[in-house]
Amino acid sequence: MGNCCNKEDQQEDSNITEYLRSGEINVIKKNYTGKILGTSKVCFENTSPIKIQNSQGILGKRTVKIHGCIIPGLDPRGEVDKDCQDNYIYFIEDNSILCALFDGHGKEGQKVSNFCIDFVSKFFKKNIKDFAYNAEETLIRMLHKCDEKLRRSKVPNEMAGSTAVAIYITSTSIYSASLGDSRGIIATLSDTIIPSPVPTHKFYKKITVKRNLKPVPLTTDQKPNHEEEFARIQTAGGCVEQVTDNFGKPIGPYRVWMKNKDYPGLAMSRSIGDRIAKRLGVIATPVCHDFQLYDTDQFIVIASDGIWDVMENIEVVNFVEMFKKGCGESTDLYPARPENSSIARMLCEEARFRWYGIIEAEDVMIDDISCIIVDFEDISGAMKAQVKERKVEAFHSMAIASQHNHANTSINEDDDETND
Known part of the structure; x- marks a missing residue:
């Protein structure tokens, strides 16, 4: 898919630097036992990237470049x-x-996420000094107030809501607050090699990096089958189960349900909005962390699950490391190559390319894909710095015995009353 820009270095993989406008996949057909019956060819035209942004600023002694993209x-x-x-x-x-x-x-x-953007914009401009004084408390207050304002707004949010990742960065520190399963990570230099997972399908780009990087989580995904989250939801009268297909087989993520009802079916334990789910133990209190920013830190990636569902943390880190120096300011041109794309767009395009493999195996839709990449200027001699181990608060997942049969094989993750 595409042509090679550097024939000497990339003879083995001629599609390494290019993403095309059109796609073609062979969707696998299976019977109820999982036996493959054949395939059907599907050809389509990809959506164009939107909200492409590129900015530059100063953070202490570093120059910082920020790129954003939505596909x-x-x-x-x-x-x-x-x-x-x-x-x-x-x-x-x-x-x-x-x-x-x-x-x-x-x-x-869509209305909910747009409401959140408008609220955060106004909140930050009004409370910028509060962030400098107490960043964590201000991030919590920002997301709480956003949820409260949404509840009182004209935006219907009984069965609609949003994840949230908010990260505040100074020249010495990083503060994160998150709701749901959107995620933030930071890439830092490492003296050990972290292996990437073995590809499960043909839709991926070969990634080769010259430096060893380690992905450090800045946020924690929040799912209803996490032990602490499950206990809170159960105490509030909610039910946590997977959807079952017409043959009684559990499919997809664990979801929050009202007992003996087929709603709301929310696949996260914390969110903005989701008024019905809030009666069942879902909350808008973000999980927060704070970290020291080191000279060894190279870049931060904040993204929706449209990326995390198809790429592991180390794959994202290595992909950004491989391509970021060759990327320019982004356009919406196709074929998408480093010279006409920002690193944020390249990462989104790679995630969409990997969705092709998911579609072939499961016949699903491509999710919305978005990311922000904060790229720090590299500081020479950074490995000499003393770096402490940084860890986020982790939740313990658990298997849950089924109590009800939520049979629904046509759930649409974005357009119905569900989310993953």
Whole structure:
């Protein structure tokens, strides 16, 4: 798929630096036992990237480049007309950076994520000094107030809501607050090699890096089957189960349900909005962390699950490391190559390319894909710095015995009252 730009270095993989406008996949057909019956060819035209942004600022002694991109999701068969429900915003102000990314869900998910962007913009401008004084408390207050304002707004949010990742960066520290399963990581130099997972399908680009990087989580995904989250939901009267297909087989993620009802079906334990789920133990209190920023830190990636569902943390880190120096400011041109794309767009395009393999195996839609990449200027001699281990608070997942039969094989993750 595409042509090679450096024939000497990339003779083995001629599609390494290019993404095309059109796609072609062979969707596998299976019977109820999982036996493959054949394939059907599906050809489609990809959606164009939207909200492409590139900025530069100063953070202490470093020059910082920030790139953002959103690629709307797509039904390859053309049967569902899908709104893009991802959105993001960032600010460079007073030697600090605030990034916020939202992934809406439910029929009004686009309105919810847009509401969040508008609220954060106003909140940051009004409370910028509070961030400098107490960043963690201010991030919590920002997301709580966003949830409260949404509840009192005209935006329907009984069965709609959004994830949230908000990260505030100074010249010495990083503060994170998250709701749901959008995620933030930081790439830092390492003296050990972290292996990438073995590819499970043909839709991926070969990644080769010259430096060893380690992905450090800045946020923690919040799922209803995490032990602490499950206990809170159960105490509030909620039920946590997977959807089952017509043959009674559990499929997909664990979801929050009202007992003996087929709603709301939310696949996260914390969110903005989701008023019905809030009665069942889902909360808008973010999980927060704070970290020291080291000279060895290279870049931060904040993204929706449109990326994390198809790429592991180490794959994202290595991909950004491989391509970021060759990328320019982004356009919406195709074929997408480093010279006409920012690193944020290249990462989104790679994630979409990997979705092809998921579609072939499971016949699903391509999710909305969005990311912000904060690229720090490399500091020579950085490995000499003393670096302490940084860890996020982890949740313990658990298997849950089924109590009800939520049979629904046609759940749409974005356009119905569900989210993953």
